[in-house]
Amino acid sequence: MTGQLTRVVVEGQGTFVRVRRPAFWLYVGLVGFGLIHIGETLTGAVRQLSTALWIAILLNGILAVVFIWILGRMDLFEREPAAVRAAAFIWGGLVATSVAIIANNNLLSLLTKLYGVPFATKWGPAIAGPLNEEWVKTLGVVALVLIVREHFHRSLDGLIYGAFCGLGFQVVENLTYAVNFAIANPNSDLAGSLSITITRILVAGPWSHPIYSGVAGLGVAFAVTSKRTPLIRYGVAAALFVAAWAMHLLWNSPLPDWLPNALGVFAAYGKGILILVFFLALYRHALHRDWRWFADIMDGQPETVITREEMSSMRNLRTRKRARNQAEFIYGTPGKKLVSRMQKAQTDLADALARAKRARKNPETALDIVVASMNVRGIREEMEAARLPGVRQNMPSD
Amino acid sequence: MIEGAVRLNRVGLERHKTWSAVALAIAVFLPAILWTQWNNAVSGEAELAPGTVLTLTAIGTPETGSSGQVTLTIPDDGGGWRTATGENRQSSVVLVHGSVWLEATAVAGVGDFSVLFDRQSRDLSNADPAMFTTGKAAYTSPTGLTGYQGTLTGERYGGNLYVLGDGKIAVVVVTRAPLGRLDGEAITIEHILATLEVS
Numbered sequence: 270m271t272g273q274l275t276r277v278v279v280e281g282q283g284t285f286v287r288v289r290r291p292a293f294w295l296y297v298g299l300v301g302f303g304l305i306h307i308g309e310t311l312t313g314a315v316r317q318l319s320t321a322l323w324i325a326i327l328l329n330g331i332l333a334v335v336f337i338w339i340l341g342r343m344d345l346f347e348r349e350p351a352a353v354r355a356a357a358f359i360w361g362g363l364v365a366t367s368v369a370i371i372a373n374n375n376l377l378s379l380l381t382k383l384y385g386v387p388f389a390t391k392w393g394p395a396i397a398g399p400l401n402e403e404w405v406k407t408l409g410v411v412a413l414v415l416i417v418r419e420h421f422h423r424s425l426d427g428l429i430y431g432a433f434c435g436l437g438f439q440v441v442e443n444l445t446y447a448v449n450f451a452i453a454n455p456n457s458d459l460a461g462s463l464s465i466t467i468t469r470i471l472v473a474g475p476w477s478h479p480i481y482s483g484v485a486g487l488g489v490a491f492a493v494t495s496k497r498t499p500l501i502r503y504g505v506a507a508a509l510f511v512a513a514w515a516m517h518l519l520w521n522s523p524l525p526d527w528l529p530n531a532l533g534v535f536a537a538y539g540k541g542i543l544i545l546v547f548f549l550a551l552y553r554h555a556l557h558r559d560w561r562w563f564a565d566i567m568d569g570q571p572e573t574v575i576t577r578e579e580m581s582s583m584r585n586l587r588t589r590k591r592a593r594n595q596a597e598f599i600y601g602t603p604g605k606k607l608v609s610r611m612q613k614a615q616t617d618l619a620d621a622l623a624r625a626k627r628a629r630k631n632p633e634t635a636l637d638i639v640v641a642s643m644n645v646r647g648i649r650e651e652m653e654a655a656r657l658p659g660v661r662q663n664m665p666s667d
Numbered sequence: 668m669i670e671g672a673v674r675l676n677r678v679g680l681e682r683h684k685t686w687s688a689v690a691l692a693i694a695v696f697l698p699a700i701l702w703t704q705w706n707n708a709v710s711g712e713a714e715l716a717p718g719t720v721l722t723l724t725a726i727g728t729p730e731t732g733s734s735g736q737v738t739l740t741i742p743d744d745g746g747g748w749r750t751a752t753g754e755n756r757q758s759s760v761v762l763v764h765g766s767v768w769l770e771a772t773a774v775a776g777v778g779d780f781s782v783l784f785d786r787q788s789r790d791l792s793n794a795d796p797a798m799f800t801t802g803k804a805a806y807t808s809p810t811g812l813t814g815y816q817g818t819l820t821g822e823r824y825g826g827n828l829y830v831l832g833d834g835k836i837a838v839v840v841v842t843r844a845p846l847g848r849l850d851g852e853a854i855t856i857e858h859i860l861a862t863l864e865v866s
Contacts, residue, residue: 289673289681290680291688292684294688295688295691299695313793317789317793368695368696368699372698372701375703376698378711379702379706379753381755382709382711382752382753387757390756401698405695405698411691415691452790454728455775455776455778456779460728464728
């Protein structure tokens, strides 16, 4: 047999860098391409627009921070590595936008040639946007699968990575809009840039690219992590890609001509809420599967590690918050913080147990499991010490 | 520590993983290649008959809230005008006559035509650093639109920039031709400008 066999220490390369994977070098090349393409647009703008562009960068930076915080909270059972989340963001911001700009411009030009200006103006964004943008953003999640398959454990991981691809795309797309509108504004760069940035953040911000790409990413991760038959796995992935495309199409599609202008804003928000509700339903389903995974992996752990009530409270954000609030009655002022630390320690332990299971290591001797268990027990001791006299475990709800 | 053994190919990359990366590269550029090739394959020019009326719709930015229309007509004695159909938008049209290239864009929400002229001049220079505008002067079209006119001078191309309008609606007309070729077409362009109307 030809070919050299080499021992690779994956961890030594960080959480994203995989120098032996061809897809990694493709990723690097595509980011370089995106950097040149987007850089060309924004470098001229930095020189020409300065204040207008910096304000757009600031506002979109705030949007990004808010989304990063929300996505961090949504990822309840395992925080995805920051480097991989950043890689997804960069794909969306540089690779997907660059390719989409070329594809969209040509498709819009083609539609104009074939069907005329009125049709292209009305339907161009609804056709070109979803078709090209969802495709390239979803391929960002596929690229991550090819580079760091080891960071895809459950479907929700794909939703998070997909949402980061979408977020990168949204931020850079908003910036290119800010540049174009600053130039096109007849009176002032600042007015053009500000008006479009605020409009895009307020009107489209909550239900835009992170939502669509999150849905498509959920499908990709389901395809690679589920143990169902290939038909089901790839069928679900295809269906969720179509769903992402349909959500984007719905958002970009024109409002009916008969609708009074005064109702336009309400109709736009109606479409957005519909998109958000669909996304949240899928998220809830994926989260439930994550909780089932958590319950399975923690099954058999003693009460000193996780009690039945704690297991049940780990289900979602609401139940976790309720447990933290309840803790104040049991443990006094530090209760909230203690339970918050306990919840984090328990998810860390579940992660360590899952890693050991994948590596077929003995959980009794695996160092990270021992450390995580000790951490949980340490917090348990602190909780017991802080327990208020005469308060039973389930106060005050019972 | 995560570690494993992988089999490498001649260039030191994991074996049997290259095809998936190649497939990904093709998939990434697929929409761009598909639409570019298809767009190039479809003819992008159409002859405009004399007397054809072109209507451009301008929608102002949200803070101005204004909108309007600009019409221009291909002169009755002006045969040979063609339009680049793929370049046309709701608010702009590109016309070609021999070696002359003319772009008309409708703009709404204009506060000051002089500022708009200066901004257009700046954008033309930014798009083509060799191009600059000189001789900014007040101009009134035969249809009574008022504004400014200037001369564009570039390395190989020259032309004119017109910013004309009424109230908050303006039309920006940029004409360009290889140096020395515009003079012969000046009359034809004047005929087009004579048809501009704003509503």
